[in-house]
Amino acid sequence: xxxxxxxxxxxxxxxxxxxxxxxxxxxxxxxxxxxxxxxxxxxxxxxxxxxxxxxxxxxxxxxxxxxxxxxxxxxxxxxxxxxxxxxxxxxxxxxxxxxxxxxxxxxxxxxxxxxxxxxxxxxxxxxxxxxxxxxxxxxxxxxxxxxxxxxxxxxxxxxxxxxxxxxxxxxxxxxxxxxxxxxxxxxxxxxxxxxxxxxxxxxxxxxxxxxxxxxxxxxxxxxxxxxxxxxxxxxxxxxxxxxxxxxxxxxxxxxxxxxxxxxxxxxxxxxxxxxxxxxxxxxxxxxxxxxxxxxxxxxxxxxxxxxxxxxxxxxxxxxxxxxxxxxxxxxxxxxxxxxxxxxxxxxxxxxxxxxxxxxxxxxxxxxxxxxxxxxxxxxxxxxxxxxxxxxxxxxxxxxxxxxxxxxxxxxxxxxxxxxxxxxxxxxxxxxxxxxxxxxxxxxxxxxxxxxxxxxxxxxxxxxxxxxxxxxxxxxxxxxxxx
Ligand code: AMP
Ligand code: ZN
Numbered sequence: 001x002x003x004x005x006x007x008x009x010x011x012x013x014x015x016x017x018x019x020x021x022x023x024x025x026x027x028x029x030x031x032x033x034x035x036x037x038x039x040x041x042x043x044x045x046x047x048x049x050x051x052x053x054x055x056x057x058x059x060x061x062x063x064x065x066x067x068x069x070x071x072x073x074x075x076x077x078x079x080x081x082x083x084x085x086x087x088x089x090x091x092x093x094x095x096x097x098x099x100x101x102x103x104x105x106x107x108x109x110x111x112x113x114x115x116x117x118x119x120x121x122x123x124x125x126x127x128x129x130x131x132x133x134x135x136x137x138x139x140x141x142x143x144x145x146x147x148x149x150x151x152x153x154x155x156x157x158x159x160x161x162x163x164x165x166x167x168x169x170x171x172x173x174x175x176x177x178x179x180x181x182x183x184x185x186x187x188x189x190x191x192x193x194x195x196x197x198x199x200x201x202x203x204x205x206x207x208x209x210x211x212x213x214x215x216x217x218x219x220x221x222x223x224x225x226x227x228x229x230x231x232x233x234x235x236x237x238x239x240x241x242x243x244x245x246x247x248x249x250x251x252x253x254x255x256x257x258x259x260x261x262x263x264x265x266x267x268x269x270x271x272x273x274x275x276x277x278x279x280x281x282x283x284x285x286x287x288x289x290x291x292x293x294x295x296x297x298x299x300x301x302x303x304x305x306x307x308x309x310x311x312x313x314x315x316x317x318x319x320x321x322x323x324x325x326x327x328x329x330x331x332x333x334x335x336x337x338x339x340x341x342x343x344x345x346x347x348x349x350x351x352x353x354x355x356x357x358x359x360x361x362x363x364x365x366x367x368x369x370x371x372x373x374x375x376x377x378x379x380x381x382x383x384x385x386x387x388x389x390x391x392x393x394x395x396x397x398x399x400x401x402x403x404x405x406x407x408x409x410x411x412x413x414x415x416x417x418x419x420x421x422x423x424x425x426x427x428x429x430x431x432x433x434x435x436x437x438x439x440x441x442x443x444x445x446x447x448x449x450x451x452x453x454x455x456x457x458x459x460x461x462x463x464x465x466x467x468x469x470x471x472x473x474x475x476x477x478x479x480x481x482x
Pocket of ligand 2: 026027028222247
């Protein structure tokens with residue numbers, strides 16, 4: 001595949017250190033709050049990337065950290081530890097906060113069909129390794145001890161700003177304005193590897209170290225976790241664009257200084273999800289979560305579909321109207337798939353292979369997921385058997401993970417039930433000729449009959465989110481688009 005590499009600012013042919021094997025690393029969440037749907041945009045795109053590499057035949061080892069210590073509110077070395085901030089906010093211990101929000105993160109991932117990486121490592125579980133690496137950097141002369149902290153000395157590097165010098169302005173996110181400089185730092189860009197002199201007295205988690213009781217800086221965790229579980233040569237490192245500087249810049253600095261050779265070949269950065277009022281941010285406290293989407297009656301997979309419709313390197317604007325449009329488009333797509341008959345003909349292997357190749361070349365052009373989505377409609381129009389079309393859609397869905405066939409099967413089931421009810425002179429649904437909506441309205445009627453009002457309300461909200469108004473009429477219900 002061809003992939004844009006933020007380190008070289010070019011689209012390049014994807015290559016790995018060991019043929020056929022991808023060592024992939026993803027910066028995981030800072031677990032002091034729920035992940036917002038912006039964070040999850042990054043994880044969705046990284047998930048598609050991983051699945052596409054597997055589709056191309058690679059064996060992928062994906063590693064992710066969980067940041068449960070050391071990430072200060074400024075993304076650099078100023079401010080409060082985010083975990084401590086979360087614990088204070090909720091009057092709980094840091095470890096309780098970490099456990100709760102780690103579980104919440106993976107629950108969200110499951111709802112969005114995001115696969116769990118092969119290795120998930122919380123930072124607090126590997127402190128000894130961090131200490132060894134910091135000691136190694138001191139021994140090699142790349143770090144110094146000052147004012148109680150250990151700092152990385154960026155003046156010892158040939159080049160530091162590796163991601164700079166290109167158009168992505170967002171790289172300046174981590175640059176702070178009006179923040180008092182730490183007078184222990186020898187150079188402006190030096191960063192903390194190990195804190196003992198906490199700027200706040202009640203740091204909850206502390207460990208003994210050769211430099212005194214303290215805790216690690218944020219950046220060291222990703223270098224160490226990757227070196228331990230991916231090995232010395234990393235093929236692909238992912239994260240949101242705000243991670244590029246200073247986080248990834250510092251990861252490169254310390255990993256290459258420690259290893260003494262180039263570390264990671266390809267850098268994949270996902271542009272931000274924004275709202276009309278700006279970037280969605282966890283630290284601002286106001287943000288949208290997967291649970292909120294669900295409460296409003298949206299299917300989380302529709303959010304995934306919405307993300308896939310645009311390119312990962314372009315900013316994406318979230319609005320309820322955009323999500324409504326995605327809901328309608330997704331529902332129509334599922335209806336069309338549901339209309340295919342699984343027992344219509346045999347699977348034509350040659351056609352399947354031809355379409356798989358087409359998909360590889362479309363999506364393989366810098367992870368062009370919107371072309372991947374468009375390809376689904378081309379399959380529906382193809383001149384082949386329904387069985388072949390379904391086989392191709394199932395194949396594409398290994399990468400897109402939109403649960404296409406399961407959702408279509410459910411619609412077929414509901415349609416069959418509706419037919420039976422109609423034939424029995426039972427509940428009748430009239431509407432504007434969309435079998436998928438008929439089926440939902442029928443399911444609502446059945447839930448009401450069974451006095452399952454919670455389910456009936458849930459379906460009504462789902463229909464409302466799709467812009468469908470349901471009216472109860474004698475012997476059934478009728479619906480219309482509003
Ligand atoms: P955090 O939990 O803050 O460490 O962030 C988790 C991931 O989400 C990182 O890869 C961030 O770069 C990414 N991220 C943060 N904000 C956004 C956003 N608004 N849109 C897309 N990705 C984001
Ligand atoms: Zn990281």
